[in-house]
Amino acid sequence: xxxxLHDLWFGFGVAFQGTNLMWSFFGVLVGNxxxxxxGMGALSAISILLPLTYAMHPVxxxxxxxxxxYGSQYGGAIGAILLNLPSHPPHAVTCLDGYPLTKxxxxxxxxxxxxxxxFFAASVGILVMVFASPLLTEIAFxxxxxxxxxxxxxxxxxxxxxxxxxxLKGVAMTLFGLLCGCVGTxxxxxxxxxxxxxxxxxxxxxxxxxAMGLFGVAxxxxxxxxxxxxxxxxxxxxxxxxxxSKEELxxxxxxxxxxxxxxxVFGAMPGTGPTITTFIAYALERxxxxxxxxxxxxxxxxxxxxxxxxxxxxxVDFIPTMSLGIPGDAVMALILGALMIQGIQPGxxxxxxxxxxxxxxxASFWIGNALLIVLNVPMIGVWVKLLQVPYRYLFPSAxxxxxxxxxxxxxxxFQIWEVLAFGIIGAILIYLNFxxxxxxxxxxxxxxxxxxxxxxxxxxxxxxxxxxQRPISGTFIAISCMLLIGVTWSAWRGRKxxxxxxxxxxxxxxxxxxxxxxxxxxx
Amino acid sequence: xxxxxxxxxDYYGGALMVIIGLAAVYASIQYKLGTLQRMGPGFxxxxxxALLALSGLLIALSARGEKPQAxxxxxxxxxxxxxxxGLCIVAGTVAFLVLGxxxxxxxxxxxxxxxxxLGDRSNxxxxxxxxSVAMMVIATVVFWWALQLQLPLIKWGA
Numbered sequence: 001x002x003x004x005l006h007d008l009w010f011g012f013g014v015a016f017q018g019t020n021l022m023w024s025f026f027g028v029l030v031g032n033x034x035x036x037x038x039g040m041g042a043l044s045a046i047s048i049l050l051p052l053t054y055a056m057h058p059v060x061x062x063x064x065x066x067x068x069x070y071g072s073q074y075g076g077a078i079g080a081i082l083l084n085l086p087s088h089p090p091h092a093v094t095c096l097d098g099y100p101l102t103k104x105x106x107x108x109x110x111x112x113x114x115x116x117x118x119f120f121a122a123s124v125g126i127l128v129m130v131f132a133s134p135l136l137t138e139i140a141f142x143x144x145x146x147x148x149x150x151x152x153x154x155x156x157x158x159x160x161x162x163x164x165x166x167x168l169k170g171v172a173m174t175l176f177g178l179l180c181g182c183v184g185t186x187x188x189x190x191x192x193x194x195x196x197x198x199x200x201x202x203x204x205x206x207x208x209x210x211a212m213g214l215f216g217v218a219x220x221x222x223x224x225x226x227x228x229x230x231x232x233x234x235x236x237x238x239x240x241x242x243x244x245s246k247e248e249l250x251x252x253x254x255x256x257x258x259x260x261x262x263x264x265v266f267g268a269m270p271g272t273g274p275t276i277t278t279f280i281a282y283a284l285e286r287x288x289x290x291x292x293x294x295x296x297x298x299x300x301x302x303x304x305x306x307x308x309x310x311x312x313x314x315x316v317d318f319i320p321t322m323s324l325g326i327p328g329d330a331v332m333a334l335i336l337g338a339l340m341i342q343g344i345q346p347g348x349x350x351x352x353x354x355x356x357x358x359x360x361x362x363a364s365f366w367i368g369n370a371l372l373i374v375l376n377v378p379m380i381g382v383w384v385k386l387l388q389v390p391y392r393y394l395f396p397s398a399x400x401x402x403x404x405x406x407x408x409x410x411x412x413x414f415q416i417w418e419v420l421a422f423g424i425i426g427a428i429l430i431y432l433n434f435x436x437x438x439x440x441x442x443x444x445x446x447x448x449x450x451x452x453x454x455x456x457x458x459x460x461x462x463x464x465x466x467x468x469q470r471p472i473s474g475t476f477i478a479i480s481c482m483l484l485i486g487v488t489w490s491a492w493r494g495r496k497x498x499x500x501x502x503x504x505x506x507x508x509x510x511x512x513x514x515x516x517x518x519x520x521x522x523x
Numbered sequence: 524x525x526x527x528x529x530x531x532x533d534y535y536g537g538a539l540m541v542i543i544g545l546a547a548v549y550a551s552i553q554y555k556l557g558t559l560q561r562m563g564p565g566f567x568x569x570x571x572x573a574l575l576a577l578s579g580l581l582i583a584l585s586a587r588g589e590k591p592q593a594x595x596x597x598x599x600x601x602x603x604x605x606x607x608x609g610l611c612i613v614a615g616t617v618a619f620l621v622l623g624x625x626x627x628x629x630x631x632x633x634x635x636x637x638x639x640x641l642g643d644r645s646n647x648x649x650x651x652x653x654x655s656v657a658m659m660v661i662a663t664v665v666f667w668w669a670l671q672l673q674l675p676l677i678k679w680g681a
Binding site (some may be wrong): 396 | 565566601
């Protein structure tokens with residue numbers, strides 16, 4: 001306990017160093033900007049800026065990437081509340097009450113509440129991370145290859161079944177990602193796999209190229225000539241509009257706390273997507289409210305709770321990523337990849353071997369979140385104007401940044417072919433209603449999964465039973481099985497009834513889909 | 524969006540996964556498979572490929588009875604990509620590759636931005652031109668000069 005606080009103090013020292021502070025600020029600024037822009041998410045932002053980090057020291061590099069991640073979440077809320085435009089799926093639910101509030105002239109208040117909730121939730125998430133990570137690390141040190149394989153299996157399964165869309169397709173995409181991870185030289189035998197005699201492929205596929213292709217180029221391919229200029233209407237906001245009254249604060253406080261709790265719990269489970277988290281937080285609010293019918297017409301709690309949930313989840317998400325080396329979602333997979341490019345192996349040894357990265361990162365979360373509030377209050381008008389940057393200028397410029405960025409990763413033009421290939425693959429998959437994010441999860445974890453699988457079976461002399469015989473590993477396998485059964489059962493039940501599960505979450509989900517479609521048509 | 528369409532998509536999606544999975548299995552049995560205890564390089568991809576083919580089969584099978592689920596793709600439109608836009612994005616990228624290899628950064632930058640910008644029906648040639656020139660300035664100042672990108676501004680031949 002005291003040790004953690006002491007380490008955190010050390011972290012603040014790291015995060016407040018000039019360069020680190022500067023890059024952290026740069027990260028949240030860029031993230032915020034990109035979060036506001038529709039069609040650009042944290043994933044594309046991080047993949048475009050990833051090459052920049054190659055020349056950087058690991059600490060500022062990671063601080064910047066993390067800054068982009070949570071900065072974009074703040075930005076996403078702005079579009080959702082002011083324009084009914086969920087540029088990121090987790091914010092779809094914020095639209096439900098946020099936009100009606102804007103129409104009532106309370107958009108500023110809604111944004112103010114969002115900022116307060118986000119900061120509060122992030123702080124709680126950070127505290128959880130400070131105290132939980134070292135504990136988790138202690139357990140993780142007892143892990144051998146068997147346990148690591150089982151927990152990775154659980155992570156992959158959870159990541160693919162709990163994200164958006166059909167769980168079966170998520171599994172298929174994870175498997176596809178695992179296959180992509182096989183390309184290159186086999187570590188154990190030195191044999192080339194799937195390299196098709198292309199020398200550039202003997203080192204495997206480039207993480208940045210895949211990410212840019214799937215989340216950048218594929219997006220442009222599908223959206224070109226479909227995005228229209230958004231009319232921002234009258235959204236002249238003044239700073240004093242953003243200060244909520246005492247009454248409004250009172251309405252927000254409990255939803256904020258409950259949302260934070262939901263986010264923390266779901267963040268601790270690897271693989272639960274942020275979208276599901278915000279929907280559940282909203283559904284919970286509506287369920288315990290005395291006036292559920294008011295939800296969707298502009299209730300403060302309907303904004304505070306999901307935003308708090310998404311921010312506490314974001315912070316807690318870093319726990320399995322940093323302490324076990326298991327990314328919960330595609331963004332975490334990218335950040336993990338960035339660490340590995342820097343030659344840093346994520347896992348239980350990370351905290352002891354690179355305390356400056358771990359504690360500096362945690363401290364920078366706090367600084368970054370505070371910076372975001374300071375930044376957003378005066379900048380809100382600028383963000384709204386930025387929403388009017390036409391897509392037709394945005395995507396050609398982004399294509400150039402992608403091409404140059406991926407070239408700079410290895411000073412080799414070949415990687416651009418990879419970007420193009422994955423852009424087309426991604427566009428086809430998205431068109432076929434697949435969600436491409438699990439590919440990243442599979443790709444990053446693939447080599448580690450294979451290595452630990454092989455090592456575990458080498459130790460057990462080829463006896464597969466080892467995975468269930470060892471207690472910790474057996475527990476993970478059991479949870480994986482329960483997850484599989486649960487997903488299959490709910491899918492089967494939903495099919496038998498002829499309609500999806502009639503829980504509140506589903507209802508909200510459906511109404512949000514309607515809203516999202518309306519937005520799609522309107523834009 | 525319509526039920527028939529989502530039916531078809533799952534059908535094709537599943538089939539695609541089966542093809543990729545089987546291709547991976549086929550490719551990996553060319554490498555050594557090995558035993559469970561001492562796995563060869565082909566073992567893991569072969570297993571993953573087989574699982575992928577299986578899940579593809581399940582996707583295609585479950586496409587039949589399933590009710591069309593609400594759109595799950597976030598903000599993605601579900602229609603086919605716009606032909607002109609898509610072609611221009613691909614052509615622009617290829618142009619960057621070729622020109623980057625033979626003529627240097629500036630021509631490549633101009634090509635990718637100009638061709639991609641032309642892919643958007645609302646851009647005029649002049650607008651595309653201005654945007655490309657602006658990006659050439661950024662390429663020179665930010666990437667070549669400040670970030671020391673290892674690609675000459677203008678060159679001739681590979």
